Every structure is written in structure tokens, then in C-alpha cells.
Amino acid sequence: MTRETPSILLAAGGTGGHLFPAFALAEELQRRGYPIDLVTDMRGDRYGTGFPARSVYQLPSATPGSKRSPIALGRAGFTLLRGVRRARKLLRNLKPAAVIGFGGYPTIPPLVAARMLGIPSIIHEQNAVLGRANKVLARGAATVATSFRKTRYLDGPLAAKARFTGNPVRDLVIEAAKTPYPPLEPGGALKLLVFGGSQGARFFSEAVPPALATLPQDVRQRIKLVQQAREEDVTAVTAQLSAAGISSEIAPFFKGLPQVMADSHLVIARAGASSVAELAVIGRPSILVPLPHSLDSDQLENASNLAESGGSWCIEQKDLTPLRLATELGKLFDSPDTLITAAARAKAQGQASAVKLLADLVEDVVGRRRA
Structure with a gap:
């Protein structure tokens, strides 16, 4: 028996x-x-x-x-x-x-x-x-x-x-991690993913569209943006991006987010524990914006750990104006090797x-x- x-x-x-x-x-x-x-x-x-x-x-x-x-x-x-x-x-x-x-x-x-x-x-x-x-x-x-x-x-x-x-991390993430880092071809698409929970979505809805709008036209035309936004913000964010000539997909929730992450060249996100873990396992470079006033600054600690490896850049919300974000994005989009190196260093931290x-x-x- x-x-x-x-x-x-x-x-x-x-x-x-x-x-x-x-x-x-x-x-x-x-x-x-x-x-x-x-x-x-x-x-x-x-x-x-x-x-x-x-x-x-x-x-x-x-x-x-x-x-x-x-x-x-x-x-x-x-x-x-x-x-x-x-x-x-x-x-x-x-x-x-x-x-x-x-x-x-x-x-x-x-x-x-x-x-x-x-x-x-x-x-x-x-x-x-x-x-x-x-x-x-x-x-x-x-x-x-x-x-x-x-x-x-x-x-x-x-x-x-x-x-x-x-x-x-979930099986969905392990499967997405099999996707190689997308090639960055001269004049080709720049795939950008932005997400961050309800509070992150609100801040990013206010910061990302004006930042992208200040980039040179030839860069804006290359950007393929997937961004999480609160339901009440979707129409306004979509309109701002369309006026700037940026191709975008805006929604409150993305069911297959790990694969979207794997298909991206760069991710902008909060620094929740699962987000940081998934970015590392999949191996994608990121700009992490820790949730301000989080208990015991746990998101700042999470972001700092990944940033120290060279797999991401940690910028506190109080310092991330649209102009600062545009400057950082411009530098990274102009330096494909920097993004490729950061992707490899992030993946080296993945568990x-x-x-x-x-x-x-x-x-x-x-x-x-x-x-």
C-alpha cells in the first residue's frame, strides 16, 4: 500500500x-x-x-x-x-x-x-x-x-x-527567458516596455509621453511602445503619443507580460521584487523607478542590487523629470552596445x-x- x-x-x-x-x-x-x-x-x-x-x-x-x-x-x-x-x-x-x-x-x-x-x-x-x-x-x-x-x-x-x-518565477517567465535579446539594427525598431502597477502606471502616464515627445523625430519614428496605463488614462496617453508620431499599444493590463518583456529592448518599471526577478531571469536592461515612500525602502534596495550589477539604471521618482528621462533614453538608444551589455549583466543575475x-x-x- x-x-x-x-x-x-x-x-x-x-x-x-x-x-x-x-x-x-x-x-x-x-x-x-x-x-x-x-x-x-x-x-x-x-x-x-x-x-x-x-x-x-x-x-x-x-x-x-x-x-x-x-x-x-x-x-x-x-x-x-x-x-x-x-x-x-x-x-x-x-x-x-x-x-x-x-x-x-x-x-x-x-x-x-x-x-x-x-x-x-x-x-x-x-x-x-x-x-x-x-x-x-x-x-x-x-x-x-x-x-x-x-x-x-x-x-x-x-x-x-x-x-x-x-x-x-513562473513557468511563463522561464519560457520567455528562452527568447534571445532582440537585435538592434541601424534604423530599426526600438521596442520599449513601460509598466509598474497602479501607482506606477499613473506616474509613468504623466512622465513618459512628454519625455518621448522631446526626442528627435527620427528616433520617435523608430519607437514601438507598449505601456501600462490606468483605464481612465488610456485615451489621453494614446492621444499624446499619437500626436508625437509614436507607435504605441496602451492598456491597463497585459496578460502575457513576460513575453512582452522578452521582446523588448528596454524596460521602464517599478522595482517590485517579482519585476526585478523577472527582468533578471529574462535578461532585459531596465530603468527602475522605485516606488517612493515604500515600507523600509524595499523597492530602492531591490533596484540598487540590480543596478550595481550593471543590468539596470536606478532613478528615484523625485529625480525623474520628463527632461531627465528623455536624456537617459536618448543616450541609451544611441548606444546599442550599452543596452546589449546591460541585458547580459541582468541575465547573469537571474535565478x-x-x-x-x-x-x-x-x-x-x-x-x-x-x-
Whole structure:
């Protein structure tokens, strides 16, 4: 009689930065025969039908917020306590062999419940800075998997738990990474991709069109732009670019973004953990504009790490006027060798094997528990 393969429970906040690496791990663990369940919050509902799991669960969770008033802290604490109670009931029913957390406050209830029930857990940190929820959970985790070799705040007793794996990327990204860097031919197309989430889309909608409009006409005629914009901005951005004679495709969302990235000569983006990881694995040069005022400046740390390798250029939003952006783009478009070199250096930083390393780590923990 064969022993049934134990299930694994993944827990992640509802943003792409948390869900995409969880998605990648789910794909890999399913290939290895493990049933997968996911716990997330309401923001993650839009991924429910596409996430590779047999079931997606939602538990009460809350963040204390930036103001951290006594009332806000009390409400958040009460909500998280309700989440822990429901998580304990869920874990007793599912009986997972391990719980893997990917950050965000929605991971606190299931990982706290796992510790109470004696179920081993791993947390994965996507950024170069240990996130606030992961700080809370790290002490009780068996291992802390990291995306960067150095992670701020992962020190003292916690340093002994650190295990570098890299940031897992989805199969779509691994497939896109097979596309060679597009040739830059004299007088040929200059393929530019711009994206950055809702806040990034708003800033880039205001900065990119006027920057491109100031470039010489012969350069503008060569640009093939794909840009993410908020739905309410699409018409205005398209009109500005059309008036400047720039060929563009503007939309709020691009489903096959990894392949669009692979088809580009240059990318302008925020510096979220998944974006940086995907740029590196695919190997595309980028101008990274970290989200200002992000918690613990995690995006600035992410961008700085890739920029130090020569695979990107990090420019803070406060410094990126349309004139500055036009100047930077003009220099890069005039120097194809610079873009080609940056693409190679970005790819050298990519961790395409990250998902396998993290899956191996999960199996180590599951193996110890089964033994």
C-alpha cells in the first residue's frame, strides 16, 4: 500500500509580488506530486481561478496601517485573532505537511496557527529587506528563504535560519527567458516596455509621453511602445503619443507580460521584487523607478542590487523629470552596445533555478516531519 503524498499549504498576500512566487512554487510542487492549497485575502480573489491549487481559501486579516493608532491596532489585532481561529480549524481539516508563507499580513493567521499545531513552516522573503509580516513570523519558522544573498533585518539569531534560494518565477517567465535579446539594427525598431502597477502606471502616464515627445523625430519614428496605463488614462496617453508620431499599444493590463518583456529592448518599471526577478531571469536592461515612500525602502534596495550589477539604471521618482528621462533614453538608444551589455549583466543575475531550490527546501522540511 503506497503512502499518500502530503499536501502543502501556501499563504500569500494578495499583491502580485507575493502571489507570483507562490504561483511558481505551486507549479513546481505539483510537478513533484504534491496537492497544493492557497490561503490569501480578498485582493487575491482575482487570481483564484488561475492559481494552480486545488482550493483557494480566504481568511480574515488586517494590517495595522501607517498611523498605528491604538484603535487601529486594536481592530487589526482582533481581526488577526479571528483569522488565527479560522486558520486552526482549516489546518486541522487539511492536515498539510508544511505551511509556506510569502509575506503580507494575510500570512500571519495560517503561519501562527501552524506553529500552534506543530506544523513546520517556511517563509520566503522576496525583497532585499525583510518585510514586516515576515519579521513577526521568522522566529517561529523552520527556515527563512531569501531572494537576495543579503537581506536587511535578517540578522542576529534569525541569520542562522537564512537560506538563499532566489525569487521563484513562473513557468511563463522561464519560457520567455528562452527568447534571445532582440537585435538592434541601424534604423530599426526600438521596442520599449513601460509598466509598474497602479501607482506606477499613473506616474509613468504623466512622465513618459512628454519625455518621448522631446526626442528627435527620427528616433520617435523608430519607437514601438507598449505601456501600462490606468483605464481612465488610456485615451489621453494614446492621444499624446499619437500626436508625437509614436507607435504605441496602451492598456491597463497585459496578460502575457513576460513575453512582452522578452521582446523588448528596454524596460521602464517599478522595482517590485517579482519585476526585478523577472527582468533578471529574462535578461532585459531596465530603468527602475522605485516606488517612493515604500515600507523600509524595499523597492530602492531591490533596484540598487540590480543596478550595481550593471543590468539596470536606478532613478528615484523625485529625480525623474520628463527632461531627465528623455536624456537617459536618448543616450541609451544611441548606444546599442550599452543596452546589449546591460541585458547580459541582468541575465547573469537571474535565478532561474530559484523555484527548484525552494521546492527542495520544502521537501527537506516535509521529509524531516514525515521521518
